[in-house]
Amino acid sequence: MDAIKIKNVTYQYENGIKALTDITLNIPVGAKVALLGPNGAGKSTLLHHLNGLKEPSEGIISILGNPITRKNARFIRQQVGLVFQDPDDQVFSGTVWDDVTFGPRNLQMSEEEVQEICTAALGNVGMLEYKERAPYHLSYGQKKRVAIAGILAMRPDIVLLDEPMAFLDPAGQDEITGLLQGLHYMGKTILLSTHDVNFAASWADMVVLLKDGKILAVGSNQLLADEEFIRIANLHLPIIARTFKMVPEFSSSKLPINEQEAFRLLFKRFNENNKYQY
């Protein structure tokens, strides 16, 4: 079954800017999807549609088989958690604990459930020991983790993240990568926007390229080695692809896009070169 089904979606802002044009896209349950494209491509606008925050001007979006309507907004927000690009747009309560418990309390969960779910959510992002802290006393990366915990506490099946790596230091980015892997093992469908091709190439199993509000291409992460698409989408090749491209022996073959692919290619070449030695 598809977690998300987007059919012929178009969206125009009140000032007349058409941010999305005829988007059709299906995302299977459990997929790890990276949405890439230049500034202004429509990535955030599209993410905001997927939990009902924005309503398409035209077209239909279904979540786990349920078309999003005004009537089921509450159900959809529970199924689809959206982590905003800027945690200050999301984390606003007096303490971390109040912030993370806000959603579950709103859903009228019992106090016992709230305790259990929110303790687990803060534990998952490594922020349990900060639960009595005021969010404005946290670093940007810590606030980002609290924002993710607030979403996890709603127990969504689908998690959307708008540029989760933006403004994080390398260690913070590694933590988020680990967290995303954990969410994947929990069976969540994950869709995130990013400008980081190296991260997308190593993490995603599905890549969506967006430009000027339209879908340019959809495919596996190998799409990030396609120089034509990369150029049109204002991206650059992942560093491993660029490195292999410089080696004449590899430059004409399918370029690897992450470490795993690179090792596979090297071992294949190594075995070919040594096959008569045994």
Ligand SMILES: Nc1ncnc2c1ncn2[C@@H]1O[C@H](COP(=O)(O)OP(=O)(O)OP(=O)(O)O)[C@@H](O)[C@H]1O
């Ligand atoms: N509130 C708004 N009102 C009017 N136009 C908007 C609004 N927000 C975004 N836009 C326009 O819609 C288009 C898509 O913007 P969006 O923020 O979705 O792009 P993006 O791909 O997320 O960009 P970035 O990589 O810079 O975050 C752009 O042309 C932008 O100027």
